[in-house]
Amino acid sequence: xxxxxxxxxxxxxxxxxxxxxxxxxxxxxxxxxxxxxxxxxxxxxxxxxxxxxxxxxxxxxxxxxxxxxxxxxxxxxxxxxxxxxxxxxxxxxxxxxxxxxxxxxxxxxxxxxxxxxxxxxxxxxxxxxxxxxxxxxxxxxxxxxxxxxxxxxxxxxxxxxxxxxxxxxxxxxxxxxxxxxxxxxxxxxxxxxxxxxxxxxxxxxxxxxxxxxxxxxxxxxxxxxxxxxxxxxxxxxxxxxxxxxxxxxxxxxxxxxxxxxxxxxxxxxxxxxxxxxxx
Numbered sequence: 001x002x003x004x005x006x007x008x009x010x011x012x013x014x015x016x017x018x019x020x021x022x023x024x025x026x027x028x029x030x031x032x033x034x035x036x037x038x039x040x041x042x043x044x045x046x047x048x049x050x051x052x053x054x055x056x057x058x059x060x061x062x063x064x065x066x067x068x069x070x071x072x073x074x075x076x077x078x079x080x081x082x083x084x085x086x087x088x089x090x091x092x093x094x095x096x097x098x099x100x101x102x103x104x105x106x107x108x109x110x111x112x113x114x115x116x117x118x119x120x121x122x123x124x125x126x127x128x129x130x131x132x133x134x135x136x137x138x139x140x141x142x143x144x145x146x147x148x149x150x151x152x153x154x155x156x157x158x159x160x161x162x163x164x165x166x167x168x169x170x171x172x173x174x175x176x177x178x179x180x181x182x183x184x185x186x187x188x189x190x191x192x193x194x195x196x197x198x199x200x201x202x203x204x205x206x207x208x209x210x211x212x213x214x215x216x217x218x219x220x221x222x223x224x225x226x227x228x229x230x231x232x233x234x235x236x237x238x239x240x241x242x243x244x245x246x247x248x249x250x251x252x253x254x255x256x257x258x259x260x261x262x263x264x265x266x267x268x269x270x271x272x273x274x275x276x277x278x279x
Contacts, residue, residue: 007050025050032044039063055082060078083095094143097212101213103156105211111177112157114155115144115190119177120173121141158204159258161195161197164265167270174269182259192258202247202248202251203248208223209221211238
């Protein structure tokens, strides 16, 4: 039996998406099974999305737009839906990140979210979000779309060497993640540097942080804390952390030497190991 649960479209972006899907499907004279056949999914999935029980993917949304000839309605809505899946405390930062023209970040343990592979992100997020893992991974991948814009932000990343050695998700996941980092070597707007262990004490010892700069808004400082994050536009904090970040960049390996270190760790630590000999 078709689920006809009433929805409050104003309750959330997910509810609005579901209500619009039901409305436009019915206007097209299609039942859930018929639409499912067109977009290559089950009637059950259509029903779950219409009743806000399941989060749609971007690919699904693009298929809906083509099937229902909506002019891109669902491709536009899905960004809001996926953003709403981020933790409440993180959403304000994600909104500012998406508006920034310059992003400068130091990461002490993990690869920055904008550069994570889906597999690496899944392993990281599984620690605290196993109940909605697919949605969280999709939301993190959606954040990365800002790097695909016609005018993307400039992204400067300094990774502590520890991020290369902390095995997240297993050797194969790490190998793919480090290969992904290497793919940015010649990217015009992304710079990845590694801060080697040999540096000793440095300006990032207090932990990971990010600086966001904008065309017209005040600069922002952001630092993750347990169960949340701290964001401020305090000029003195920006002054101190900007100097600290400049020192980190100056101390870190060059772009080319960083790539060489990443490649070496990828092969030596996460390279394919030969299996046991067969008698």
